[in-house]
Amino acid sequence: MNEEFKILNHIKDQNKSNAGFNVPDGYLESFEDKMMDIINAEEQSLAKKIVLVLKPWLSMAAIFTVIAIVYYNTPYFKTSQTVADASISNEITLDLLSSDFDELELMDMITDENNTSIFENINTDPALLEGITYEDIEGLVIF
């Protein structure tokens, strides 16, 4: 150091450690463990804070999920929806058949004994046949 700083040089030469300051016994030795405990506690409280922030959103998501499950599983909603879907699908099938076969070919198909097994395997939704009598069906099949 510069010669003009005689006193400062003298103090430095005395080589007193840490300018007269000291620490409680074992303070520095135990500091890592204390600090890691603080950090772990901080991490846990951060995780709790995140849960607290997300909680309302998670609750809302859970409510919507329950509503969706109830909607798709309750018979009231399911029956009307399924019947509507079944009618649409039958209409499409009949349209396709009528475009590929004429009436005589269809009648031959139905009356042919070899085709009985085909018609037995068709699962017809009973809801579709509601209100239709055997006479109606006979009329439809013969003419």
Place this chain on the structure above:
Amino acid sequence: MTSREYTDAELVELFKDKSHKQMAFKILISRYKERLYWHIRKIVISHDDADDVLQNTFLKIWQNFDSFQGKSALYTWLYRIATNEALTLLKKKRKSVQFSIDEEDSQYEKQLVNDPYFDGDEIQIQLQKAINTLPEKQRIIFNLKYFEELKYEEISEILETTVGSLKASYHHAAKKIEAYLKNNLVEKS
């Protein structure tokens, strides 16, 4: 492996790996706690305050370690955080208690003498009182150069100030302290 086997750059890489994060940080604490403690202690003076600031410093380091880009040396980044934390505490304290300059001088001496963790002699007390008369930034520059014997280039990175301005500032501070000590030690003897 012991902490001695990792370089600072390796510690930074190790910290990014989740499974080694805690271990890397523990090594970092053990490597820098003492240097940072004495740096902080000379700014805030009391042990309790230094302990609080050191804890806050390491907590900030833990929270922001991922953002350390390695543009400067790790220890200068750590010193910068420690310095900022220490100055934040001083600001808070100054807001809560306000003294006139004379009162502050005598309060400071009382605080030193009554501190159970200060056992300096008369010359050390006068030196601390002299340092306390300096403006905050000059005081930090003086401490880093005089006590911790850091190079001007290192201090420049910590305080983000040019080397030229640091040299001038240190010289000015040393001159003021020398004059203070000359007056006060002569008066007492």
